[in-house]
Amino acid sequence: xxxxxxxxxxxxxxxxxxxxxxxxxxxxxxxxxxxxxxxxxxxxxxxxxxxxxxxxxxxxxxxxxxxxxxxxxxxxxxxxxxxxxxxxxxxxxxxxxxxxxxxxxxxxxxxxxxxxxxxxxxxxxxxxxxxxxxxxxxxxxxxxxxxxxxxxxxxxxxxxxxxxxxxxxxxxxxxxxxxxxxxxxxxxxxxxxxxxxxxxxxxxxxxxxxxxxxxxxxxxxxxxxxxxxxxxxxxxxxxxxxxxxxxxxxxxxxxxxxxxxxxxxxxxxxxxxxxxxxxxxxxxxxxxxxxxxxxxxxxxxxxxxxxxxxxxxxxxxxxxxxxxxxxxxxxxxxxxxxxxxxxxxxxxxxxxxxxxxxxxxxxxxxxxxxxxxxxxxxxxxxxxxxxxxxxxxxxxxxxxxxxxxxxxxxxxxxxxxxxxxxxxxxxxxxxxxxxxxxxxxxxxxxxxxxxxxxxxxxxxxxxxxxxxxxxxxxxxxxxxxxxxxxxxxxx
Ligand SMILES: *Cc1c(COP(=O)(O)O)cnc(C)c1O
Numbered sequence: 001x002x003x004x005x006x007x008x009x010x011x012x013x014x015x016x017x018x019x020x021x022x023x024x025x026x027x028x029x030x031x032x033x034x035x036x037x038x039x040x041x042x043x044x045x046x047x048x049x050x051x052x053x054x055x056x057x058x059x060x061x062x063x064x065x066x067x068x069x070x071x072x073x074x075x076x077x078x079x080x081x082x083x084x085x086x087x088x089x090x091x092x093x094x095x096x097x098x099x100x101x102x103x104x105x106x107x108x109x110x111x112x113x114x115x116x117x118x119x120x121x122x123x124x125x126x127x128x129x130x131x132x133x134x135x136x137x138x139x140x141x142x143x144x145x146x147x148x149x150x151x152x153x154x155x156x157x158x159x160x161x162x163x164x165x166x167x168x169x170x171x172x173x174x175x176x177x178x179x180x181x182x183x184x185x186x187x188x189x190x191x192x193x194x195x196x197x198x199x200x201x202x203x204x205x206x207x208x209x210x211x212x213x214x215x216x217x218x219x220x221x222x223x224x225x226x227x228x229x230x231x232x233x234x235x236x237x238x239x240x241x242x243x244x245x246x247x248x249x250x251x252x253x254x255x256x257x258x259x260x261x262x263x264x265x266x267x268x269x270x271x272x273x274x275x276x277x278x279x280x281x282x283x284x285x286x287x288x289x290x291x292x293x294x295x296x297x298x299x300x301x302x303x304x305x306x307x308x309x310x311x312x313x314x315x316x317x318x319x320x321x322x323x324x325x326x327x328x329x330x331x332x333x334x335x336x337x338x339x340x341x342x343x344x345x346x347x348x349x350x351x352x353x354x355x356x357x358x359x360x361x362x363x364x365x366x367x368x369x370x371x372x373x374x375x376x377x378x379x380x381x382x383x384x385x386x387x388x389x390x391x392x393x394x395x396x397x398x399x400x401x402x403x404x405x406x407x408x409x410x411x412x413x414x415x416x417x418x419x420x421x422x423x424x425x426x427x428x429x430x431x432x433x434x435x436x437x438x439x440x441x442x443x444x445x446x447x448x449x450x451x452x453x454x455x456x457x458x459x460x461x462x463x464x465x466x467x468x469x470x471x472x473x474x475x476x477x478x479x480x481x482x483x484x485x486x487x488x489x490x491x
Contacts, residue, residue: 007464009050010050010052010056010057010060011050013050013052013056013060014050014051014052015051015052016051017051018051018052018053018056019051019053020052020053020054020057021054067463067464068281069406069411070280071083071084071085071086071278072085072086074409074410074411075409075410075411075429075433075437075440075441076410076411077363077410077411077413077427077428077429077430077441078411078412078413078414078428079221079223079382079384079413079414079417079425079426079427079428080173080221080248080249080382080414080417080426080428081273081279081280081414081428082248082249082251082270082273082274082381082428082430083279083280083411083428083430084251084273084276084430084431084432085276085430085432086276086277086278086336087276087339087340087343089339089343090276090277090335090336090339090340091336093335093336093338093339094332094335094336094339098113099113099114099117099331099335100332102114104326104327104328108310108311108312108313109310112310112311114328114331115304115310115311115312115313116311117335117338118136118304118328118331118334118338119304119306119311120338121136121288121334121337121338121341122134122135122136122288122304124338124341125269125288125290126290128250128254128255128258128269128349129247129258129259129260129264129267129269129290130258130259130260130261130264131259131260131264131265131266131267131290131291131292132260132290132292132293132296133290133291133292133293133295133296133299134288134289134290134291134299135147135288135289135291135299135300135303136286136288136328136329136334137288137300137323137324137325137328137329138268138286138287138288138289138300138324138325138329139284139285139286139287139325139329139330140270140272140285140286140287141175141246141247141248141268141269141270141273141285141287142175142178142179142287143287143324143325144247144268144269144270144287144288144289145175145176145179145215145244145246145268145287146179146182146183146324147268147287147289147300147321147324148244148266148267148268148289148291149166149179149180149182149183149185149212149213149244150183150298150321150324151266151289151291151295151298151299151300151321152183152212152213152242152244152266152295153183153184153185153212154298154319154321155242155294155295155298156212158298158319161240162210163209163210163211163212163240163241164185164186164210164212165185165186165187165188165206165208165210165211165212166180166183166185166186166187166188166211166212166213166214166215167187167188167189167190167203167206167207167211167213167214167215168180168187168188168189168190168214168215168216169189169190169191169192169198169216169217169220170189170190170191170192170418170419170420171192171196171217171220171221171222171418171420172215172216172217172221172246172418173217173221173246173248173417176215176217176246177189180213180215185212185213188206188211190202190203190206190214192420195224195375195376196220196222196224196375196420197220197224197226197227197228198216198226198228198232200228200231200232200235203232203235204235207235207236207239207241208239209239209240211236211239211240211241212241212242213241213242213243213244214232214236214241214242214243214244215244215246216229216232216243216244216245216246217245217246217248217249218245218249218259218262219249219252219253219380219381220249221249221384221417221418221426222375222379222383222384222418222420222421223249223252223360223375223379223380223381223382223383223384223426223428224375224376224379224380225252225253225380229262229263230262230263232263233262233263233264234263237263242265242266242295243263243264243265243266244264244265244266244267245259245264245266245267245268246267246268247259247267247268247269247270247274248270248273248274249380249381249382250269250270250273250274251273251274251352251353251356251381251430251431252353252356252357252380252381252382253353253380254274254349254350254352254353255346255347255349255350255353256350256353256354259290260290260292265291265292265294265295266289266290266291266292266295267289267290267291268287268288268289268290269286269287269288269289269290269337270285270286270287271285271286271287271288271333271334271336271337272284272285272286272333275336275337275340275341276336276337276340277333277336277337277340278336284330284332284333285330285333286329286330286333286334286337288329288334297317297319297320298319298320298321299317299320299321300320300321300322300323300324300325301314301315301317301320301322301323302314302315302323302328303317352431353381353431355431356381356429356430356431357379357380357381358431359429359430359431359433359438360379360380360381360382360383360427360428360429361378361379362435362438363383363427363429363438363441363442364377364378364379364383364427365377366438366439366442367383367385367427367442367445368385370385370442370445370446370449371385371386371387371390371401371425371445371449372385372386372388372389373385373386374386374421375421381428381430382426382427382428382429383426383427384418384421384424384425384426384427385424385425385426385427386398386421386422386423386424386425387400387401387423387425388422388423390423390449391423394453395453395457396449396453396456396457397423398415398416398423398424398425399415399416400453400456400457400459401425401445401448401449401456402415402425403456403459403460403466403467404448404451404455404456404459404460405444405445405448406459406460406462406463407459407460407461407462407463408444408447408448410441410444413425413426413427413428414426414427414428429441
């Protein structure tokens with residue numbers, strides 16, 4: 001049974017006088033705050049904090065944490081996000097005192113172990129990418145995109161070339177055009193063919209001397225490897241542009257093929273996806289980038305260098321775009337990625353990808369009889385099913401199915417993405433799921449599509465909240481108790 005306490009806020013549970021700890025009476029003369037701090041630093045009144053005993057607080061947060069679905073509690077086939085199991089071994093390594101308790105301002109000479117680890121991680125990522133120069137600084141995939149586009153901009157600026165456009169297919173993740181715009185480029189969309197690959201005619205039409213970068217996700221967001229990638233790279237390079245690989249789908253090709261070998265000039269990794277870092281809920285990620293030697297001079301600082309005396313941070317790089325993140329990047333996530341890579345080794349990583357692809361194809365073969373998969377009966381590590389026919393025939397939407405899956409104890413797949421598939425359900429099982437789990441998920445879908453539409457429209461039925469108003473939640477997020485007080489009517 002769900003604990004109702006979790007549904008109340010700490011402020012509703014608050015009782016004046018309750019305390020988490022009580023301090024002894026001071027045995028030295030007490031001084032008033034205004035004698036210790038300048039008046040302009042003092043607030044008019046203490047902050048209105050909830051007053052609670054320690055067990056109340058612990059129970060509140062522990063119970064709240066059980067309201068969520070997570071990789072540790074449920075199958076989580078969220079397409080594009082690679083929600084694989086996060087090995088606890090990674091956590092133990094990241095929590096070692098010699099890593100977790102370092103201070104970012106310590107001198108280089110006292111953090112040699114960490115620098116060695118990060119140096120080795122960069123070398124492993126370079127090898128997987130097939131691109132020689134790596135920056136570990138970006139804090140997530142989207143940040144890696146932005147950083148790489150700034151690198152590309154610096155490259156063209158130094159060459160005296162005015163290139164203003166960044167192309168991306170219509171199947172791209174929304175971060176691609178957003179990063180392009182943030183980096184000061186105009187984002188231009190390239191059409192996909194009905195099979196879901198880049199439409200070469202449309203690419204040819206849009207490719208001119210103004211194009212700086214073509215951003216491509218390969219395998220793409222339909223879970224298919226675009227076999228035209230070499231031709232695409234030749235076309236873009238022929239026009240003087242660069243190829244950016246959105247590496248969110250690297251889980252399908254680790255140790256099988258390398259972006260640098262199929263034409264990419266730069267790419268990002270999502271360590272929190274491919275290399276098993278925990279993610280979701282807006283927690284920290286890491287989006288290291290790898291680039292060709294031509295682009296290496298523009299990478300952000302600091303880089304880590306190995307010298308005869310040991311490892312050191314390199315800051316004096318005249319063509320660098322500068323810093324994109326404080327200190328060393330999101331070190332905790334990077335340590336987990338290092339541990340994952342070292343644990344698997346080269347052969348293990350290849351097995352990760354072959355198993356991920358096998359699992360996805362098994363699930364695809366079971367689900368295509370329940371919901372059509374418009375782009376065919378083979379995939380890489382994920383596939384996109386469509387509820388369009390179900391919607392036309394019975395009024396049941398992808399959202400209805402996603403919500404109902406929660407009642408069956410499964411996290412929903414990604415829905416309505418990529419936008420080129422109607423009523424899309426994007427399913428990525430990852431390599432860490434068993435055949436039993438995949439079968440149970442397919443069985444649940446099979447039952448759900450036969451259930452009465454009315455039941456599905458109001459699902460989920462077993463969660464504390466059924467369907468929050470998502471638009472309202474995004475436009476007016478209520479993030480503190482104070483915000484729940486009546487607000488003035490908006491104009
Ligand atoms: C997740 C994802 C991104 C963005 O990565 P973040 O780490 O979430 O910033 C970009 N492209 C694709 C295809 C993705 O799946």
